[in-house]
Amino acid sequence: MNDSIHDDFHNNYPRYLNILNVPDDLAIDQIEIPELIGSGAIKRTKLRPGMELVIADCRLHQKQTLHFQSDVPMIELSFWLKGNNDVNLSGKPLHIRDNHCQLAFMQHLDAEMYCTANEPILACEIRLAESVFIDLVETLGGDTRLDIKQIVAAEPVRIFQQAIQPSEQLLVRQLLNCPFEPPLRKMYIEGKALELLAIYLQKCLFDTDDSIPRNGKGLRRTDLDKICAAADMLVARMDQPPSLLELSRMAGISDFKLKTGFRELYGTTVFGYLRDKRMEQALFLLETEGISVYEAAIATGYSNPSHFASVFREKYGFNPGQWGK
Known part of the structure; x- marks a missing residue:
């Protein structure tokens, strides 16, 4: 050209x-x-x-x-x-x-x-x-x-x-x-x-509504709303997340519908979704708050910083201590 x-x-x-x-x-x-x-x-x-x-x-x-x-x-x-x-x-x-x-x-x-x-x-x-x-x-x-x-x-x-x-x-x-x-x-x-x-x-x-992904077209609206609410609850409590049964009770949906709904809506399991959100939050904290790797691990629900670093490395391809360097 x-x-x-x-x-x-x-x-x-x-x-x-x-x-x-x-x-x-x-x-x-x-x-x-x-x-x-x-x-x-x-x-x-x-x-x-x-x-x-x-x-x-x-x-x-x-x-x-x-x-x-x-x-x-x-x-x-x-x-x-x-x-x-x-x-x-x-x-x-x-x-x-x-x-x-x-x-x-x-x-x-x-x-x-x-x-x-x-x-x-x-x-x-x-x-x-x-x-x-x-x-x-x-x-x-x-x-x-x-x-x-x-x-x-x-x-x-x-x-x-x-x-x-x-x-x-x-x-x-x-x-x-x-x-x-x-x-x-x-x-x-x-x-x-x-x-x-x-x-x-x-x-x-x-995407006219950012809170609702474009997947999940086969779900009923009431189930879709409950699964989205469950996802929000999971993220809000990522440092001490509820069990699958607790989460389903909190959202008012069966654990079976919750598991299949997460796969349909988000393309992953309930706790695969939680892991991704934890890593996104950890990246955000490391970037904007300047906190240590240990602090990022604790804030996102990991008591073992080594395990946190391993999951982070698997997700992003580098160690959390290298972020921003």
Whole structure:
């Protein structure tokens, strides 16, 4: 594909950083924050024509207002691991906070971001030109299509915002810390970026109720509600979980229906679901609270830290003590 047809899209990167007085040059892929303004850097990786990843790891010494303006239709999925800032998007206020993500469909962007002094920022943004996005979401074997005009609903910007779940946090961290050799990094990063994009498109556009997964179509509504309630109880008491019989009594459903319902709804056993949720919570605590491996083990119901580390390693492929290093 000819890069030139996406020049307007890729040129937005240096234009967004007008406060740093960088030249309007398409070749700039890493911008160091001048010492007078702050510290750190903002890096752009062009994954393919019309698709790029931007990573910001920096802080500003003083309050700053960044101006963003673009007439290039695009889709942006941004993850903020650190940083709390307010944004005005075409007259609509938005608060960006730690461990939240935003999926944005933009036809026209006229925005201001109000950056807090000395607030650390760690964020990554996956950006796609609208034409590339349309090519990626072409229907394969189905009749459900994504109509961008319907999503945007005549607004210049449509935003979906939600907390980053621990399982997706791991994918974001893998984007930030690619383990592959340089010749393979672009391939790896693009794969992770597209996986994250698919996950959040599913959540924001197709899953109308996040508390009810899209499996379990064969279950009666009353049983479905009870199984979802049982799952919530299990997670709420993950440090001291009830037995299967106790859980079934608490939820008002037979243990047989509970076991078969969990397999139908979540694709795993009751305690396989608990194990996954424990690991997600452990990852979240290690990332956001900075606690020790022992503390993460106790908080998620493991009295034996060695067993906890073994389960964690099986789930994520590395030891819990290596997280964040």
